[in-house]
Amino acid sequence: MRLVVVAALLTIGVGFSLTAGLGLIRMPDVYTRVHSSTLAAVLGAVPVFLALVVGKGPISRYGGESLLACILVLVFAPLSAHALLRATYRGRVPLWSGAKVDQPRDRLRGKDSGADAGDEPDSGAGPEPQARG
Amino acid sequence: MPVTSPTAVPAPSRRHGAEPVFWAVDYLLLALLLTAAFLVIRLRNLNACVMALSALGLLLTVVFVVLGAPDVAHAEVVVGGVALPTLFLIAIGKARTEVAEPEQTNLEETSQSPARSSTSLRTGGTGAPDLLRHRPHAAVLSLLLLAALVVAMLAIPRGARPLPGMARHAIQVALPQWHLTEVVNEVVYGTRAFDTFGETFLLLAAVLSVVVLTRPREPRSGYVGEDVAGRQEQLEIDPHLRSGPDERQAREAEREEEGLGRGPLTTDAQPFAKPFPERGEEMTVVVRMGVRVVAVLLTTAGCFLVVQGYTPGGGFPAGAVLLGVVLLIYVAHGYHRVAAVVRPAVAETIELLGALAIIVLQSLGLLLRGSFTANWVPLAPARTLRSGGIAQAFSLGEFVVVSSGLVIVVFAVLGATRDWTSDDDSADSAGQDRTAHEGGDES
Structure with missing residues (x-):
């Protein structure tokens, strides 16, 4: 029974890693590619760690360490993708020509010369930073 | 060349079945390492080079884990994967700001500076045919190094082989x-x-x-x-010293030329x-x-x-x-x-x-x-x-x-x-x- 769960988790992890690798090759622009690589980190690595936890038990040496690694990956992968893509967007790396939606552009429009204005609600004083532009 | 020794630890029978797989992982990792090293040398974009260097460090980490040296891997993942690329990025950033500053004041369209940096980079690279033609000794040295690495890789004790005396x-x-x-x-x-x-x-x-x-x-x-914060005061002329309007204007223009007073704190x-x-x-x-x-x-x-x-x-x-x-x-x-x-x-x-x-x-x-x-x-x-x-x-x-x-x-x-x-x-x-x-x- 435990073996079945481990095998299933490993299959899920490897399958997601495979699709993420395909996406990394096939996706048209940097934004969608980073989406793929984050998929590999989260949905590809976490099931493999969980398989180790299930196989060895959560209290054991390997299980505990992989739980810790699980937490680190779950925090770090979206975080680094977020920071990377934010810097990429602000560096004006173009979107794929077929992209339909560009939500941050409307928020950033009209204040692209302001050095102190942030587009995030947390960085400014008020909840609506567009009003300062 | 199966080397057997009386001191060799007899491996369990299941290990023999798994060993060729690990052997394959070793060589796959070596191939990836070579690819990353090649990218470090051949990529045009300096930041991409640094990222390839970071990937090289991470692959080395995996190699160390596979070879059973997790302590070296711990050090390598931070030093080779993070600290060294960080130092390179800092150095590149510093060199780039030093070069880009005067251009910014002159040109409104800033698209020229990346183009110039890429052309300056293009002159630095030498292709593999160039290497063979102009530097045969370098090619010979590279091949010797490659041969030494292959020999060292084959000599790594694994599985049933005897451990060295030190170990x-x-x-x-x-x-x-x-x-x-x-x-x-x-x-x-x-x-x-x-x-x-x-x-x-x-x-x-x-x-x-x-x-x-x-x-x-x-x-x-x-x-x-601190140096940036104090730079303006360092360059100030003595405020008690009276100077004519001409001199003040000249100093203003000079400061404007040097791009001072507008830098970040x-x-x-x-x-x-x-x-x-x-x-x-x-x-x-x-x-x-x-x-x-x-x-x-x-x-x-x-x-x-x-x-x-x-x-x-x-x-x-x-x-x-x-x-x-x-x-x-x-x-x-x-x-x-x-x-x-x-x-x-x-x-x-x-x-x-x-x-x-x-x-x-x-x-x-x-x-x-x-x-x-x-x-x-x-x-x-x-x-x-x-x-x-x-x-x-x-x-x-x-x-x-x-x-x-x-x-x-x-x-x-x-x-x-x-x-x-x-x-x-x-x-x-x-x-x-x-x-x-x-x-x-x-x-």
Whole structure:
């Protein structure tokens, strides 16, 4: 029974890693590619760690360490993708020509010369930073 | 070439089935390593080169894990994957801002500077045919190196092959003499402690040379920002000195030409993207919160590496992990959050105290036991916090030296600027230096 769960988790992890690798090759622009690589980190690595936890038990040496690694990956992968893509967007790396939606552009429009204005609600004083532009 | 020896540990029968797979993983990793190294050399974009270098470090980490050296992997993932690329990125960024500044004042369309940098890069590269034609000795050397690496790779003991004598000695000695269950720690901090001692002070010498190379003109309390903050005052003419309007106008124009007065106050305030300038410290709440969580976890993991004598690790990897934590906090929260600790006065004092502690620790072995690096601390039972005797204390001292040393190196390079006060002044002082040197030679 435990073996079945481990095998299933490993299959899920490897399958997601495979699709993420395909996406990394096939996706048209940097934004969608980073989406793929984050998929590999989260949905590809976490099931493999969980398989180790299930196989060895959560209290054991390997299980505990992989739980810790699980937490680190779950925090770090979206975080680094977020920071990377934010810097990429602000560096004006173009979107794929077929992209339909560009939500941050409307928020950033009209204040692209302001050095102190942030587009995030947390960085400014008020909840609506567009009003300062 | 199956080498069998009476001392070889007989491998379990299941291991034989699994071994070819691991063998394949080794060579797959080597191929990836070669690819990454090739990318480092051949890529045009400098930042991409640094990313390939980081990938090279991560692949080396995986190689170390596969070869069964997790302690080296711990150090490599931070040093090769994070610290070295960070230093390269800092250096590239500094060189680039120095070059780009005068262009910005002249050209409104800033698309010219990347083009120029790429053309300047293009002249630097030499293709593989060029290498064969113009530098045959380099090609021969590369092939010899490749052959040596292949031979070394084939000679790595794996599976059923006999261990080298050093490893067998360490395995026999670790538990009875040092009460250490981790053999690598016994080698690093016990049997070969003198080598580690030398390495530690080699690192200290390297840190010292970086500090000397990047040292500012005046003593400063922080690594970053003070030179920029004080530059305007340094260049001010004496306000009590009355000067005519012509002179004032000329000085204004001169300052405008040099691009002063508009620079950022600290590197935190330095814009990192051109179209949407934003302050470097301005990470989103997602990043700041995540780093806050992860920093605690990583610090705990680093301390675990150093205090548990029976885990693979010890001072060097733990110190490197601590550098990673400091860099994370610096990137996410800005310099002012780490400035309380990351100051020359604090960091250099900690570094030298750690080095002093190591010297005292090892010299006491010479005094009390008659040999340098001998164990003089009573041994606690195995698998406890104090089980290694002097090895544990050495590991702790190494942790202090390595962590503070790496932090000093990164931030000293980060704060390195061209900070002579003005052109006339520097020319004068250089001329005085030259005359002083000449006078010294003559006398």
